[in-house]
Amino acid sequence: MLNTAVLGTGLLALDLVERIQNSPHLHCGLVVGRSPDSIGLSKAAAMGCATAAGSITALADSEETFDIVFDVTNAVAHPEHSARLAGTGSTVINLTPSNIGTLIVPAVNGDQAAAHRHISLASCGGQTSIPVLHTIAQHYATLHVEMVATAATRSVGRASRLNLDEYIETTQYAIQQFTEADTVKTMLNISPASPPPRFRSAMTILAPGAEPEPVRKLVKSAAETMRSFVPGFHVASCAVTNDTIRVAVEVTATRTNMPVHAGNLEVISAAAIHTAEQHALARPSAMKENAR
Structure with missing residues (x-):
């Protein structure tokens, strides 16, 4: 079991803590706030x-050793955090x-995650x-990808707003690294609508030769993979017209302490x-246990 620390105390950090406590492979050794x-x-x-x-x-001065540190703070602070953790042996x-x-x-x-120490x-x-x-x-x-994400204002905290x-x-x-698209454009909408909307990603892809039925099968396959660890993931729409693919997906939060729009x-x-x-599973002790 790996000892972990969570750097941050927002809703996301607390959900991580709960997940860690429910994991057979992880232990929450410390939660650090400002x-x-x-x-x-x-x-x-209280948890x-x-x-x-x-x-x-506080994290760097702790006498404990942490196999993994989750940084759930903000983009401006992370370079300093990663630099101070570099010599500790922790995976960040x-x-x-x-x-x-x-x-x-x-x-x-x-499947490549275990090979890297800073993710x-x-x-x-x-x-x-x-x-x-x-x-x-x-x-x-x-050739081109556009992705517009829409998040409810109630699910976008102070740190996220500072990091737009x-x-x-x-x-x-x-997106460019995983698609090798010639050009990529990304936008983020923070919606104050009431009731708060579920998180949504609307994608437009210029892909010559794309055909409706094969594309629908590909999107369905990707969605099934996502649902294996994000149950609330579903495809809202999928259409192909004149070499242009338009896909919209939504994620409904299913966690006990997480509002559905988050x-x-x-x-x-x-x-x-x-x-x-x-x-954790890549550690020799875990591999031996799984082989029994």
């Missing part, structure tokens, strides 16, 4: 976790859109759209845990 008065720290303590205030300094899983670390999307290259999960929009886009790009030359530029840039980069948080939380568990 302020001792943090509501998130109080909630983490039975050791907590500390002081952000990265970056949930901020800072674009530092090896890009991992579990539904596409999750970037890009963004919630990237984790939602890339499995579909990559599947299409494996069968059709992709980084979110756009990192998501565009990740699919953006659920998808990246699931990706983070999947990635951490791949590290």
